[in-house]
Amino acid sequence: MAISANEVKHVASLAKLEFSDVELQKFTGQMDQIINMVQQLSEVDTTDVPVTTTVTDAFNVMREDIAVKGTDRELLMENVPERKDGFIKVPAIIDESEEG
Numbered sequence: 001m002a003i004s005a006n007e008v009k010h011v012a013s014l015a016k017l018e019f020s021d022v023e024l025q026k027f028t029g030q031m032d033q034i035i036n037m038v039q040q041l042s043e044v045d046t047t048d049v050p051v052t053t054t055v056t057d058a059f060n061v062m063r064e065d066i067a068v069k070g071t072d073r074e075l076l077m078e079n080v081p082e083r084k085d086g087f088i089k090v091p092a093i094i095d096e097s098e099e100g
Contacts, residue, residue, distance in 0.1 A: 002032055003031045003032045003035055004028070005025065005028045007031075008024060008028045008031055009024060012024075012027075
């Protein structure tokens with residue numbers, strides 16, 4: 001299946017691309033080669049070839065997700081300059097009373 005320069009020009013216009021005549025001929029030849037390679041791949045018999053889902057033998061290289069007790073809240077709050085109801089109190093950044 002040969003691809004024509006008009007087809008390449010049409011696809012280029014869909015992608016909002018403009019090519020010179022020299023570029024159009026170059027890309028037409030390249031697209032034709034790509035389409036031929038894809039057609040060759042479709043002719044390969046893959047009946048007994050298993051599906052490839054990964055290319056490495058590594059299995060779950062992440063550590064196991066184990067819950068551990070966190071740091072005590074009081075210990076964390078020791079260096080907090082001001083707190084209220086168990087939370088760190090910080091100055092307001094946005095004052096809702098101000099109209100912008």
